[in-house]
Amino acid sequence: MVLSVSERTFTQEVLESPIPVLVNFEAPWCGLCRIIHPLLLQFQSQCGDQIKLVTVNADQNFKLSTTYRLKSLPTLLLIENGTIQYRLEGFRGRDDLRLALEEIKVNYNKRYSPYGSAKTVDVGRR
Numbered sequence: 001m002v003l004s005v006s007e008r009t010f011t012q013e014v015l016e017s018p019i020p021v022l023v024n025f026e027a028p029w030c031g032l033c034r035i036i037h038p039l040l041l042q043f044q045s046q047c048g049d050q051i052k053l054v055t056v057n058a059d060q061n062f063k064l065s066t067t068y069r070l071k072s073l074p075t076l077l078l079i080e081n082g083t084i085q086y087r088l089e090g091f092r093g094r095d096d097l098r099l100a101l102e103e104i105k106v107n108y109n110k111r112y113s114p115y116g117s118a119k120t121v122d123v124g125r126r
Helices: 010-015 031-047 062-067 094-108
Strands: 021-026 052-057 075-080 083-088 119-121
Touching: 010 021, 010 052, 021 031, 031 052, 031 094, 083 094
Parallel strands: 021 052, 083 119
Antiparallel strands: 021 075, 075 083
16 A cells, blocks of 8 residues: 655655655556556565655645656655655656666665765666
């Protein structure tokens, strides 16, 4: 089960979370969003309680969509201590997302720095 957050609950559930949060910005009309959902659930189960997974309906939470400058859906943000650590966008399907999620798992512990700069992973343009 994935927690759905809104503009009202975003600060508490994401920005103030004691653990990193993978935020999945999606929309009901987005076919790719539905296709990647099982992969995200698998990623969540592999990470256990080390990374929390939440979804945000980008259409219903326009303020968040604007704040995080969404260019395409789905867009995934790994946020830790209120700071974006990874931004995943531009992937074309399951395989692209699988590679990006593996990169997060492999590199996350190596580059742990709550004040470090965000890394954008645009897997569609590798």
